[in-house]
Amino acid sequence: MPTTVKAIPDGYTAITPHLRIKGAAAAIEFYKKAFAAEELFRMPMPDGKVGHAELRIGGAALMLADECPEVNMFGPGPQGSGVTIHLYVEDADAVFARAVAAGATPTFPVTDMFWGDRYGKVRDPFGHDWSIATHKEDLSPEEMARRGQEAMARMGSGKGH
Numbered sequence: 001m002p003t004t005v006k007a008i009p010d011g012y013t014a015i016t017p018h019l020r021i022k023g024a025a026a027a028i029e030f031y032k033k034a035f036a037a038e039e040l041f042r043m044p045m046p047d048g049k050v051g052h053a054e055l056r057i058g059g060a061a062l063m064l065a066d067e068c069p070e071v072n073m074f075g076p077g078p079q080g081s082g083v084t085i086h087l088y089v090e091d092a093d094a095v096f097a098r099a100v101a102a103g104a105t106p107t108f109p110v111t112d113m114f115w116g117d118r119y120g121k122v123r124d125p126f127g128h129d130w131s132i133a134t135h136k137e138d139l140s141p142e143e144m145a146r147r148g149q150e151a152m153a154r155m156g157s158g159k160g161h
């Protein structure tokens with residue numbers, strides 16, 4: 001009997017981040033330390049760079065490779081990345097602290113947010129932005145909208161989140 005090949009392989013979702021990184025081998029080690037990533041496999045290029053690697057973080061797949069300017073594949077620029085990778089974890093404070101200890105730069109402190117998450121942001125040493133969150137409350141769309149309006153009003157008044 002013929003085997004049916006799944007359009008989306010087991011262990012993947014329809015959207016899987018694929019990062020281009022200057023220094024992918026070092027990034028893999030950073031992600032292991034900062035986010036407890038599990039390295040599934042790595043395909044080295046003849047020059048020693050990473051042609052493709054796959055990691056798993058909290059059950060989610062993450063693909064990455066060294067940047068390759070020869071074929072217009074670049075990592076983040078001087079201003080960072082236009083994308084934030086959102087990572088849900090059991091303890092946002094602990095993972096945030098571990099990421100910073102591993103070399104990430106804090107860009108937004110871990111804070112209880114109006115949408116019900118405990119949330120903070122870091123930039124990894126390779127220019128990629130990560131938001132780290134623990135979901136604390138399930139809110140109705142109306143409650144989230146009310147809290148959002150209150151939060152925006154506080155920001156406008158200079159009183160913060």
